[in-house]
Amino acid sequence: MQYYSLGKNSPNVDFRTAAITGQAPDKGLYFPSTIPKFTEAEIERFKTLDKASLAFEVMKPYVGGTIDDASLKGICAETINFDFPLVTITENISSLELFHGPTLAFKDVGARFMSRCLGYFSKEKKASDGNSKITKSSDDNTTIKPTTVLVATSGDTGGAVANGFLGVEGVNVIILYPKGKVSPIQELQLTTCGQNITALEVEGSFDDCQAIVKEAFMDADLNEQYNLTSANSINVARWLPQQLYYFFAWQQWVAKYQDAQGNYPAMNIVVPSGNFGNICAGMMAKASGLPLGHFVAACNANDVVTRYLSTEKYEIHKAIATVSNAMDVGNPSNFVRILEILENNFSVLTKTLSSYSIDDTITKATIARVYKTNNYTLDPHGAVAFAAAEIYLASLEKANTNSNEQYNTNSYSAIILETAHPVKFPEVVEEAIGQTIAIPDSVKFLLDKKKVSTALAANYAAFKNWMKEGK
Numbered sequence: 001m002q003y004y005s006l007g008k009n010s011p012n013v014d015f016r017t018a019a020i021t022g023q024a025p026d027k028g029l030y031f032p033s034t035i036p037k038f039t040e041a042e043i044e045r046f047k048t049l050d051k052a053s054l055a056f057e058v059m060k061p062y063v064g065g066t067i068d069d070a071s072l073k074g075i076c077a078e079t080i081n082f083d084f085p086l087v088t089i090t091e092n093i094s095s096l097e098l099f100h101g102p103t104l105a106f107k108d109v110g111a112r113f114m115s116r117c118l119g120y121f122s123k124e125k126k127a128s129d130g131n132s133k134i135t136k137s138s139d140d141n142t143t144i145k146p147t148t149v150l151v152a153t154s155g156d157t158g159g160a161v162a163n164g165f166l167g168v169e170g171v172n173v174i175i176l177y178p179k180g181k182v183s184p185i186q187e188l189q190l191t192t193c194g195q196n197i198t199a200l201e202v203e204g205s206f207d208d209c210q211a212i213v214k215e216a217f218m219d220a221d222l223n224e225q226y227n228l229t230s231a232n233s234i235n236v237a238r239w240l241p242q243q244l245y246y247f248f249a250w251q252q253w254v255a256k257y258q259d260a261q262g263n264y265p266a267m268n269i270v271v272p273s274g275n276f277g278n279i280c281a282g283m284m285a286k287a288s289g290l291p292l293g294h295f296v297a298a299c300n301a302n303d304v305v306t307r308y309l310s311t312e313k314y315e316i317h318k319a320i321a322t323v324s325n326a327m328d329v330g331n332p333s334n335f336v337r338i339l340e341i342l343e344n345n346f347s348v349l350t351k352t353l354s355s356y357s358i359d360d361t362i363t364k365a366t367i368a369r370v371y372k373t374n375n376y377t378l379d380p381h382g383a384v385a386f387a388a389a390e391i392y393l394a395s396l397e398k399a400n401t402n403s404n405e406q407y408n409t410n411s412y413s414a415i416i417l418e419t420a421h422p423v424k425f426p427e428v429v430e431e432a433i434g435q436t437i438a439i440p441d442s443v444k445f446l447l448d449k450k451k452v453s454t455a456l457a458a459n460y461a462a463f464k465n466w467m468k469e470g471k
């Protein structure tokens, strides 16, 4: 498997180079040269395959031989060693809970997979350095220096990356987060790891953190000294494994709804979207033959894609702050990959994807209502998805009424992706439901830990100076 740059101005690379460098030299995103296609017999077998074996079969073609099978099996098994339950909320809407990983965020899957791949490549490099006296050519940067993962976070990415990369040899992680703008649990998750993880507390906004990271990737001088890579979803090793939970959701859907003839209602999927990496991974799974229903991108006030689908005009803007802050993105980086999957065909796009923009008032009201009516606690991102799912299902029902067909509730169902545990957004959720949320046992240990971070002014010069000082 080769990867080409969507910038169309860089050489093709294998999975290993794409994972180590993150982005192509022309700053384009990497995209697989062919999307693997599963046969009907394979799909049938996937219905009951165990999670680890399924993960291995899905990821193997993408890794394209750069990791041996036994190691890839191990990486897959570790990546997904927690639950992804599909929980019923209402008759028509179920929640795929993606927050049972170590940092209570769906980003755990991508971060764990990517970190283990980089760890594997780093060990492989060490072994080859040890065995051969041949001097590496100077342009093969990827095999000479340790990798430095640089990541800006509004909260969730940082924790998942810190946890996923902790103790991985040959990889250092630097996390930039905006001071006072992440929740207490999120801050503990990214500042208490130690070892190869460093947290920089930036005196500014998430946009400031992001700007510093972007400038660092452009800085030839810094790249000369460090092997910089990104752990955002632009990196194929973080983006592609997100396909897995669509497979896991579908397995549970089939087990629940399949009739004696093997038929089941379409599984429509509503994804709370920011950079569109997650939903785009789901669309890859569908493109490889997984029988998924319609996709709905649930957005907050940051509605570039929602507007694009109705106007065909793509107008990026500065990120608007909302209560679902992991989706506060004004220029979604992965949307170009969705266009690529659908071969830049706008009419195919509008048939495959819908999008709704949900404001903060409705988001909070949805958390309150679903708690009261259905006894289910949504986090703000899940609430955006739930509200969008209701609008989408109502639109299906209306279309069907107009066509005079018998309305059958079973054929109009959707799953929402619950991307974070509500305890990570306590202020918003507790106010909406009028209750405190219990901290899950799996993160209680954090409360006894001490935050360690380095304060940094919100400008690139300060960052570069800190890097150059040798930290």
Ligand SMILES: *Cc1c(COP(=O)(O)O)cnc(C)c1O
Pocket (backbone or CB within 6 Å): 105, 107, 156, 157, 233, 272, 273, 274, 275, 276, 277, 278, 279, 326, 327, 381, 419, 420
């Ligand atoms: C990152 C994140 C999202 C958005 O995912 P994208 O892949 O950027 O679209 C949604 N919800 C939560 C809780 C997140 O952390």
